[in-house]
Amino acid sequence: MSEKFTMDADWLQYHPAPVKPSYCPPAGAVDAHCHVFGPGDQFPYAPQRKYTPCDASKDQLWALREHLGFSRNVIVQATCHGADNRALVDALEHSDGRARGVATVTEDITEEELQALHAAGVRGVRFNFVKRLVDALPFDTLGAIADKIKPLGWHIVIYFESQELPELYDFFTSLPTTVVVDHMGRPDVSKPVDGEEFNLFVKLLTENENFWSKVSCPERLSQVGPHGYDDVVPFARRIVETFPDRVLWGTDWPHPNMKSHMPDDGELVNMIPRIAVTEELQRKLLVDNPMRLYWPEEVDCVTA
Numbered sequence: 001m002s003e004k005f006t007m008d009a010d011w012l013q014y015h016p017a018p019v020k021p022s023y024c025p026p027a028g029a030v031d032a033h034c035h036v037f038g039p040g041d042q043f044p045y046a047p048q049r050k051y052t053p054c055d056a057s058k059d060q061l062w063a064l065r066e067h068l069g070f071s072r073n074v075i076v077q078a079t080c081h082g083a084d085n086r087a088l089v090d091a092l093e094h095s096d097g098r099a100r101g102v103a104t105v106t107e108d109i110t111e112e113e114l115q116a117l118h119a120a121g122v123r124g125v126r127f128n129f130v131k132r133l134v135d136a137l138p139f140d141t142l143g144a145i146a147d148k149i150k151p152l153g154w155h156i157v158i159y160f161e162s163q164e165l166p167e168l169y170d171f172f173t174s175l176p177t178t179v180v181v182d183h184m185g186r187p188d189v190s191k192p193v194d195g196e197e198f199n200l201f202v203k204l205l206t207e208n209e210n211f212w213s214k215v216s217c218p219e220r221l222s223q224v225g226p227h228g229y230d231d232v233v234p235f236a237r238r239i240v241e242t243f244p245d246r247v248l249w250g251t252d253w254p255h256p257n258m259k260s261h262m263p264d265d266g267e268l269v270n271m272i273p274r275i276a277v278t279e280e281l282q283r284k285l286l287v288d289n290p291m292r293l294y295w296p297e298e299v300d301c302v303t304a
């Protein structure tokens with residue numbers, strides 16, 4: 001008898017019919033931040049989860065990818081599945097090599113478990129510091145995980161809120177791998193784009209060449225939404241233009257924990273030319289950078 005899961009009463013489902021974007025991504029574009037949820041009767045949600053989502057399957061993710069004009073996905077383990085990566089691995093194994101993954105692991109993961117994840121297409125682990133999502137692990141536990149995954153060439157994806165950056169800064173810069181920040185470290189976009197808070201984030205990437213940032217999730221950050229997200233544009237533009245070779249973009253489908261509104265994924269794609277204002281910046285953001293990080297074996301060194 002499979003466990004029954006009840007979606008949270010206030011859960012907003014992903015947009016049922018996103019528009020066809022007017023912006024046409026370059027060939028080979030990668031949605032570098034998205035998730036799969038369950039289905040819960042096949043891939044149970046974690047007992048320690050802090051939310052119960054709707055199901056959101058790999059087949060729906062592939063359909064969205066085609067609809068938006070993208071070619072590949074990087075699927076990030078969602079916190080509702082904890083360190084049970086079965087739904088992620090299932091999606092990767094049914095992606096015809098067009099999806100890579102970022103897993104969540106515990107300190108006691110074995111070498112053969114890591115090798116199996118690598119074989120499935122996992123290329124990184126996620127450290128989450130957002131208190132409403134997880135009970136963060138101690139730094140020495142995370143450091144032990146970092147040491148375990150470094151030999152595989154994996155990177156670490158970190159998700160934190162900007163007000164936490166001062167206290168997390170030294171731990172972050174101690175990490176021994178490439179580090180990718182989710183959603184620009186969630187800046188408070190009501191503050192100046194050249195103010196102290198965002199300047200600390202820019203300093204993190206300026207002083208640490210191994211740090212990358214996703215310029216995703218304007219819908220989570222904007223205080224003028226739910227359309228246009230104009231207040232987020234200067235922040236994303238600053239990161240794209242300052243670190244053009246170390247940025248990634250993603251839909252964040254199926255948009256966990258959105259409460260104010262549900263974004264139209266097609267409109268999120270239409271925002272790309274507003275934050276990456278030249279074709280070259282768009283190609284780096286959507287193709288060159290994610291390919292170098294997730295499919296390095298396919299990158300022709302001459303053109304890199």
Ligand SMILES: O=C(O)c1cc(C(=O)O)oc(=O)c1
Pocket residue numbers: 077078079080133182220252256257258
């Ligand atoms: O802000 C969030 O609620 C959120 C949650 C998750 C997750 O639960 O994995 O991932 C994200 O990228 C964003």
